[in-house]
Amino acid sequence: MEIVYLRMKKRINVEKLQYVKLKHIAYISAPTEIKKQLEETPIYRITQKDKNIVIIDSFLIIDHLSNSWSNLEFQLLGPEQSIIRIEKHKKETSVLVVAFVWLLLFIGTAMTIMNFHYDVSMQAVQQKLHYLLTGEHNDFPLWIQIPYSVGLGAGMLLYFNHWFKKRFNEEPSPLEVEIYNYQQDLDEYVSYHENKLNDKHVPD
Known part of the structure; x- marks a missing residue:
């Protein structure tokens, strides 16, 4: 056999x-x-x-x-x-919907970053850092703020490991790991729920 x-x-x-x-x-x-x-x-x-x-x-x-x-x-x-x-059959996504979601996320992210910097007094820290390095007071130390802003954006790109559809390396991003874990938990719940329903129909 x-x-x-x-x-x-x-x-x-x-x-x-x-x-x-x-x-x-x-x-x-x-x-x-x-x-x-x-x-x-x-x-x-x-x-x-x-x-x-x-x-x-x-x-x-x-x-x-x-x-x-x-x-x-x-x-x-x-x-x-x-x-x-x-x-299910998916309809083509509207350009207006994509633009609205993008704008909403952009504004929300910007507000989050600005409020965080305000809470930790980032501008005051940069001013003190400028004074420690140069011995001069400057309310807007651009030579620190501009590289910091560029580095913040680059750090986010590296963190999520994506530039649109392009990946920088084969490692999954933290967001992808969280989505995977959520999918695993969802599958386990669905399987458990299905088994529980089947057990109710098993004759004594």
Whole structure:
């Protein structure tokens, strides 16, 4: 009896009204002639009743495949569930909306930076630093303020590791790490909630 190894994909994105095949939700390790047939095996069909998340349990897949392929032994590796996120058709983003959001973020960021500098008396610190270095009083030490402002902007770019779509290196930015952690927590919650609902339907 041939052994087929399956490793479930933890999360995939699909479009509405689409057949989900085994190759979409799992990695398959099997002889070539069997693997091609297994990859095309339909597992689930997205319908209008599905909202935006569908969870496929690996045990249901094993039962389905065992009934269809009685001469194969299936071994499961990795995650026990695959979360299918149904993507809705997205409209093109309006230029006015992008401009409004950009302006809102720009003003909010500027106000945050200015209020922070006001709270820590940054201007007074720069004036004292100018006096310590030159021995002269100057209310606007531009030779300190201008490089500081440029460095502040450059530091933000390096911190977020992005210049529009371009990355400076392969390391994820702190924002990307936070988004990833949030997605992990969300997936765990969805899986737990689904398992809890299934337990309620298990007969005593």
